[in-house]
Amino acid sequence: MRKSIQADSSSKSDSKxxxxxxxxxxxxxxxxxxxxERDVRKWLLAIPAVVVVLPLTFYLQFGEVGPLGWGLTVxxxxxxxxxxxxLHFLERPQYHSPxxxxxxxxxxxxxxxxxxxxxxxxxxxxxxxxxxLTPNNWRWLYWSRLGLCFALPVLTSLAxxxxxxxxxxxxxxxxxxxxxxxxxxxxxxxxxxLRSGPLxxxxxxxxPHTKRALN
Numbered sequence: 001m002r003k004s005i006q007a008d009s010s011s012k013s014d015s016k017x018x019x020x021x022x023x024x025x026x027x028x029x030x031x032x033x034x035x036x037e038r039d040v041r042k043w044l045l046a047i048p049a050v051v052v053v054l055p056l057t058f059y060l061q062f063g064e065v066g067p068l069g070w071g072l073t074v075x076x077x078x079x080x081x082x083x084x085x086x087l088h089f090l091e092r093p094q095y096h097s098p099x100x101x102x103x104x105x106x107x108x109x110x111x112x113x114x115x116x117x118x119x120x121x122x123x124x125x126x127x128x129x130x131x132x133l134t135p136n137n138w139r140w141l142y143w144s145r146l147g148l149c150f151a152l153p154v155l156t157s158l159a160x161x162x163x164x165x166x167x168x169x170x171x172x173x174x175x176x177x178x179x180x181x182x183x184x185x186x187x188x189x190x191x192x193x194l195r196s197g198p199l200x201x202x203x204x205x206x207x208p209h210t211k212r213a214l215n
Contacts, residue, residue, distance in 0.1 A: 055070070078178075099165050120153055121149050189210045
């Protein structure tokens with residue numbers, strides 16, 4: 001009986017220490033309500049600075065913002081929002097999922113969700129930018145980019161749907177859909193070009209939605 005009580009108390013303390021550890025190590029925040037509220041405001045106030053500074057930096061450096069500049073801006077805005085939301089709900093266990101981690105193969109897939117949403121579009125853009133597009137290779141390069149922008153984020157997000165339960169289900173679902181929509185949006189023009197194919201302009205084949213010429 002005593003061992004079971006000790007086990008229960010230790011499990012509770014362990015579950016409570018996880019948010020505290022995340023706050024201290026990842027967000028560099030305290031765990032008291034005042035510290036969390038202060039840091040939430042900091043993350044939210046960082047968004048206007050990101051929206052102004054990043055596009056302006058790209059414009060001054062390259063003469064245009066371009067897909068990479070806008071993509072990085074959206075990425076850091078989403079990061080600030082996720083940090084603010086995460087800190088806000090960190091010490092509110094009533095909004096946490098009641099489903100316990102299963103540590104099975106689905107959890108291993110779901111663990112790559114944020115990474116695939118963040119780096120999938122970047123790798124897809126790098127792949128189609130580093131290799132010269134030709135009439136022979138552009139389709140498989142664009143399909144590869146779609147796999148990184150569409151398939152990976154969507155499949156890894158589906159592995160996490162089973163944890164969308166409890167009082168905070170709407171918040172969890174909103175985050176899951178909203179974050180997954182960002183890489184999908186980044187690859188939408190690629191999908192449109194695969195649907196329409198290249199067009200002839202002044203004797204050259206051009207992909208109209210991504211505005212890439214085939215050499």
